[in-house]
Amino acid sequence: MRRGDPRPAVSSVTLTYEDGTVRVDAAADADVDAAALPGVESDPRTGTLRAPAHRYREVREALRDRGRDVTDSVLDLADLPPLSSGYVLRDYQREALDAWEGNGRRGVLELPTGSGKTVIALAAVAAAGTPTLVVVPTVDLLEQWHRELSSTFDVPVGRLGGGEQTVEALTVSTYDSAYLRADDLGDRFGLLVFDEVHHLGGEGYRDVARLFAAPARLGLTATFERPDGAHEAVADLVGPVVYDLDPDDLAGEHLADYEVRRVEVELTDEERERYEEAQGTFLEYVREAGITFRSGSDYRELVKRSGTDPRAREALLAKQRAREVMMNADAKLAELARILDRHRGERVIVFTAHTDLVYRISERFLIPAITAETGASERREVLSRFREGSYSRVVAANVLDEGVDVPEASVGIILSGSGSEREFTQRLGRILRPGAGGAGTAVLYELVTNETAEERVARRRR
CATH class of the missing domain: 3.40.50.300 (P-loop containing nucleotide triphosphate hydrolases)
Structure with a gap:
């Protein structure tokens, strides 16, 4: 501190990326309280502090709020020229993008199929101007996104999945490939875009978001909430729903009426007889077993019992027979x-x-x-x-x-x-x-x- 400088002395903290985590190295006089930092725990193996990579931005901001002098070496981002998507956004698309920007470039857009979620995401990639990884659930979407990114931006586009493993500043990946490569790529991107983001609620796929340090995150879906409640975990990893519309909001002007x-x-008489017989077998068992099917756990209980109880197994098979009759x-x-x-x-x-x-x-x-x-x-x-x-x-x-x-x-x-x-x-x-x-x-x-x-x-x- 210079003579006469009224500012208090600050202590140095270094942040680095390491195997899907953010390592926090503090100087001896830094007096860093792990409990006061989001997701940070002591790592006795290295004598340092450590947090899941997805907590990177929160940890950095918490340290700076406490007046710490932070040396930030977490992200290793490739150079990327200025990007422009070239799309003229509709009013609601601009509102969705602004809502995401206004939430610190984090959050989920819940919009109907056909409303142009991809167009908004391309505009977000251009606005962020940072290396971006787009994560998708299927190879079909992998190819679709690769075409969109390649035709929109005049830069090479990498692809992880579908038999190819190339990494560029703009890359599209399946959820599976992103999970497998997360440890070595987790510091290479500033923005993650999750298409069909509700898939991220699956326990295995959550690590795709946990192991990347990217501070900016965008989720796209037509239906965010999951019956198992796992959308709450998605909100923690990507951000909350910041903009949503349903089909009725857009029907007529932007989508078809x-x-x-x-x-x-x-049912025919013969189908009705088969249905009632099978459904009766199923209902008789669940009544006797006290299974109400008020939640998914009730069905899981029936499946569990079917492994040891022949009557439970017969009830499951009967339910399947009844379902096939009524649906076909x-x-x-x-x-x-x-x-x-x-x-x-x-x-x-x-x-x-x-x-x-x-x-x-x-x-x-x-x-x-x-x-x-x-x-x-x-x-x-x-x-x-x-x-x-x-x-x-x-x-x-x-x-x-x-x-x-x-x-x-x-x-x-x-x-x-x-x-x-x-x-x-x-x-x-x-x-x-x-x-x-x-x-x-x-x-x-x-x-x-x-x-x-x-x-x-x-x-x-x-």
Whole structure:
């Protein structure tokens, strides 16, 4: 301190990145209280303090707030030229970006499918002007994001996943690859973008966010909340929801107008007999066992019992048989035929929960099928032809719900599905892209088997 300088002496603290953590080395006179720093604990192996990498910004700010002289060597960022996305943002997209910026460049945007979340993210990458890692759940999205980043910014774009391992200042990675490379790449990026950020709630995937030191974080999703409550962990790792809209907010002006039509169908006498027998076996057991299914833990308890209790196992199998009867009712195929005829010439996506039903529909109506068994090149070919109009219809078992770049459609038909609100929202989003409904209104049909548990499933997802 210079003679006459009124400022108090400060002590030096050095921050460095080490194997997914931030190492805190304090000078002997620094008097750093670990308990007062977010996430910091003593490391007896090295005689230093240490915090999870994702706490980096909080630790740095806490030290500076306490008047510590911080030598910050955590990030090792490559040079990146000034970036411009070139997109003119719509009003709500600008509001979303501003909300993220206003929250210190941390937080989640919850916007409907087709609303342009990718465009907002590209603008965020340009605004941050720092090396960025985009993390995605599927190889399809890996390729989509690689194309978007490469065509938007005149810089090399790295790729981690899908058989390639290249790292650049702008890189896109699958969640799996980001997890495997986190220890050695955790100090290389200033911004993390998590597409379909709700996936980060999975216990294993959380380490992707924990092991990177990037202070700026952006999450993208159409449905943030998870039934298991894990979205709270995501908020801690990425930031809270800072901007959200639902399909009704954008329908008409930015997304297609839409309506949801519920169509009830009846079981045949033979189907009703099989359903009631199987459902009765299931309900008899759960009543005797006192299982209420008020929470997911009740179902897990039944699964646990099925490992040692033959009656519990039979109840589970009976529940599956009843589900297959109600979701694959013959009347649904008859109603599907009527809907397809009604919307002849329009782009239609048929959603089911069962692969076997996909193939039945494909064979009966000569509709291209996409399932988990469909190879990546065949899937791309089908979607390409759907996009260009060679195919006007596709049928899929769950795989088009998210993580795939699906062309515009104006009609969706749900033959079967779960009670997940996320699944329903994703399927609705497939017909809401701008212009998808043309001059008219996009329509989502729900085919529900009357007087079965499927009625309850349909209520839950709505």
